[in-house]
Amino acid sequence: DVQLQASGGGLVQPGGSLRLSCAASGIAFDDYAIVWFRQAPGKEREGVSCIESGFGDTYYADSVKGRFTISRDNAKNTVYLQMNSLKPEDTAVCYCMTKTSPIYWGHGTLVTVST
Numbered sequence: 001d002v003q004l005q006a007s008g009g010g011l012v013q014p015g016g017s018l019r020l021s022c023a024a025s026g027i028a029f030d031d032y033a034i035v036w037f038r039q040a041p042g043k044e045r046e047g048v049s050c051i052e053s054g055f056g057d058t059y060y061a062d063s064v065k066g067r068f069t070i071s072r073d074n075a076k077n078t079v080y081l082q083m084n085s086l087k088p089e090d091t092a093v094c095y096c097m098t099k100t101s102p103i104y105w106g107h108g109t110l111v112t113v114s115t
Helices: none
Strands: 004-006 011-012 018-025 034-039 046-051 058-060 067-074 078-082 092-098 109-113
Touching: 004 092, 011 018, 018 034, 018 109, 034 078, 046 067, 058 067, 067 109
Parallel strands: 011 109
Antiparallel strands: 004 018, 018 078, 034 046, 034 092, 046 058, 067 078, 092 109
């Protein structure tokens, strides 16, 4: 079975940091670009960041550029999202998924930024 499991969410104060992990199994991980997206209550789903396969080119939404860093460790079949300078508007359930077909995603992890 294919699994993409996001983890690392939690409660953090504004200005704080979290590192999310996306652990994959059941796929040739090296061949897949991975996307992080999020969904906040009452808001549309938002693509946050993407890391390509191969050279690992990275892309960020304007809302997180300069604050978030995506990386991958193919030996561990894991993609990371380092989130710094978190803001209350970053509160959302965060998911990871494969970018192209076949599309796989799993359960999300909740990020709450609040005092």
